[in-house]
Amino acid sequence: MINLKQFTIGLLTLLLGVIYYVLVRNPGKVYAIQGINWLWLANLNNFHAINVAMRFLSPAFLHSCSFSLLTASILSEGGDRKYIAVCLFWAAIGSLFEFGQYLKPDILAKYFDLLGVGWLIELTYHYFKHGTFDIFDIVNTILGCLIAYKIMLFTKEQEAI
Amino acid sequence: MIKKELLLTMARCAAIVCLIAVGVFAIIGSAETNRYSRPSYTPSKYSEVHNYEVSVVDIDNNPVKGATIEYKVFDNKTFHASGKYTFQNTSSINRAPYKLSPDSNETYFRYELKVSPDTTYSSWIDFKSKLEYVMLADGYYETSGALTSDYGSYFTGSAYTSESPKSTSERIVQKKVRLYKPIDYFSNEFLNIEKDAKLKSKVIAFVDVIKVQGYLSDAYLEFHSINSSEFKNNKYLKFRFDNSITYNSLKLNKYDIAKHIFDDVIRKILNPLNDYISDPKRFYGYDLTVIGHTKSFADKYASAKAIEYRFYIPEGAVKSYKNKDISGQQLIDKSIILMDDERIDLKLQ
Numbered sequence: 001m002i003n004l005k006q007f008t009i010g011l012l013t014l015l016l017g018v019i020y021y022v023l024v025r026n027p028g029k030v031y032a033i034q035g036i037n038w039l040w041l042a043n044l045n046n047f048h049a050i051n052v053a054m055r056f057l058s059p060a061f062l063h064s065c066s067f068s069l070l071t072a073s074i075l076s077e078g079g080d081r082k083y084i085a086v087c088l089f090w091a092a093i094g095s096l097f098e099f100g101q102y103l104k105p106d107i108l109a110k111y112f113d114l115l116g117v118g119w120l121i122e123l124t125y126h127y128f129k130h131g132t133f134d135i136f137d138i139v140n141t142i143l144g145c146l147i148a149y150k151i152m153l154f155t156k157e158q159e160a161i
Numbered sequence: 162m163i164k165k166e167l168l169l170t171m172a173r174c175a176a177i178v179c180l181i182a183v184g185v186f187a188i189i190g191s192a193e194t195n196r197y198s199r200p201s202y203t204p205s206k207y208s209e210v211h212n213y214e215v216s217v218v219d220i221d222n223n224p225v226k227g228a229t230i231e232y233k234v235f236d237n238k239t240f241h242a243s244g245k246y247t248f249q250n251t252s253s254i255n256r257a258p259y260k261l262s263p264d265s266n267e268t269y270f271r272y273e274l275k276v277s278p279d280t281t282y283s284s285w286i287d288f289k290s291k292l293e294y295v296m297l298a299d300g301y302y303e304t305s306g307a308l309t310s311d312y313g314s315y316f317t318g319s320a321y322t323s324e325s326p327k328s329t330s331e332r333i334v335q336k337k338v339r340l341y342k343p344i345d346y347f348s349n350e351f352l353n354i355e356k357d358a359k360l361k362s363k364v365i366a367f368v369d370v371i372k373v374q375g376y377l378s379d380a381y382l383e384f385h386s387i388n389s390s391e392f393k394n395n396k397y398l399k400f401r402f403d404n405s406i407t408y409n410s411l412k413l414n415k416y417d418i419a420k421h422i423f424d425d426v427i428r429k430i431l432n433p434l435n436d437y438i439s440d441p442k443r444f445y446g447y448d449l450t451v452i453g454h455t456k457s458f459a460d461k462y463a464s465a466k467a468i469e470y471r472f473y474i475p476e477g478a479v480k481s482y483k484n485k486d487i488s489g490q491q492l493i494d495k496s497i498i499l500m501d502d503e504r505i506d507l508k509l510q
Contacts, residue, residue, distance in 0.1 A: 001169075021191070059191060067184040074176045076169075090184065097188045120189070127189045 003073040005155040010069030010148075016053075017062035019044060024054050060098070060137040064090045064144030065151075072152050083152040087145035094141035100124075101131035209288040209313030212333040213272045217248055217296055220345045220384060224248070228298035228340065230270050235291040237279040246270045276313070285327065288313040294338070301340035302372060310334045341384070343368050348388040355389065360443065364398075367437040371430060380404045380426045380451065390448045392473050392497065397448035398438060402426055407454040407465045415455070415468055415500060419507055422451045422470050428489065435479045446475040446496075473497040 108125040217228040279287040295305040343365040386401035454465040478495040
């Protein structure tokens with residue numbers, strides 16, 4: 001049904017991303033993970049290896065890598081083309097949002113009242129408006145997809161369960 | 162079979178769509194909410210470090226050598242630690258107050274506490290700590306107190322309001338604890354002129370009693386206030402008290418306040434005064450000054466006005482009052498009472 005190896009690696013990478021936000025950023029103020037008590041994860045600060053890893057990792061890298069792997073793991077059959085398509089898709093998504101921080105489209109402000117999704121549009125608007133465009137984030141996004149692609153190839157031989 | 166495959170494909174598609182939604186949301190939601198004026202419900206920090214620095218000095222601001230502090234430390238409301246520390250190095254009290262290396266300066270007692278967040282209330286993230294102390298030193302009166310800190314605490318606000326700071330204290334809470342000796346209550350003049358050591362020790366015994374046994378709950382014997390005074394050719398032993406109660410001027414006039422002060426302060430100290438310091442050959446009586454305070458309670462901005470009440474009470478009358486030979490009114494009648502330096506009569510009923 002799913003490629004368990006890819007799924008597990010993807011999930012672990014995603015967890016690493018959460019740990020990054022808990023240890024390096026300010027988890028109480030990060031919208032996606034606020035409201036959850038992450039204090040227990042703070043103990044990871046005591047592990048030197050994790051502290052070192054946090055210096056070299058970037059959220060953009062972890063995001064594109066994990067979601068590429070998770071998406072690939074759900075596909076019915078792993079094929080190079082499908083893997084490339086998945087990686088390109090997530091690289092495009094990551095890069096688009098990064099460019100959004102450069103362009104800062106004000107047009108979104110008109111749709112804050114849109115039924116059901118207005119809050120999401122408002123959140124996106126603020127993300128673009130207050131976020132900082134960084135070319136290294138795009139590099140990290142692409143790098144994450146490339147690493148994910150490599151992992152997909154390594155784990156491709158495994159029979160999907 | 163085909164139907165099952167179709168369902169499986171649909172489930173895969175749904176899972177991928179969900180994954181994309183989560184992935185996109187993870188990007189948007191990764192930015193910090195304080196930029197978006199969103200509420201925050203979890204602590205932004207896992208702990209705060211609170212520092213306490215306590216020094217001990219005497220009335221002249223000199224360090225007290227060999228003083229011991231017994232302390233209890235609380236992390237929020239939870240007991241954290243207790244202990245004792247003896248101040249050794251007293252050469253310079255003002256040295257490097259912000260250096261926290263433990264061995265560089267023993268003039269201060271320092272305690273560094275890692276405070277965990279108190280998330281009892283969703284709108285407040287509290288980092289509170291408390292240090293309770295009892296300060297002891299040979300020849301000084303024991304003193305106790307508590308220091309608190311809320312450094313790092315903040316108010317997260319209601320939904321869609323931006324955060325505002327809540328802490329009022331600094332990261333380092335400093336306190337200079339003052340220890341007093343019995344002779345700190347003597348005026349310099351009295352110490353220099355009065356050669357009678359026996360009388361001094363009697364006065365010290367009296368001060369000990371009113372301080373330790375807590376005869377006065379709302380009045381304080383002022384420092385350097387014990388002296389001798391003369392009035393109408395009679396010699397009196399002088400004590401000066403400050404009454405901490407502020408009376409309502411709308412309900413009580415100056416005379417009513419005088420009655421209250423007689424009941425609340427003077428009456429209470431007459432017994433120990435007569436027990437410990439009774440020397441008719443040296444003193445005709447006691448000169449007891451009490452500073453009373455009054456203000457209008459209707460005006461919340463009104464500041465209290467001080468009134469000086471001075472009771473010149475003959476020692477013999479105090480003895481008679483103590484032996485229940487005369488009443489409180491008769492004692493007053495035998496005394497001279499000045500209110501802001503004007504002689505008054507006082508009727509208790």
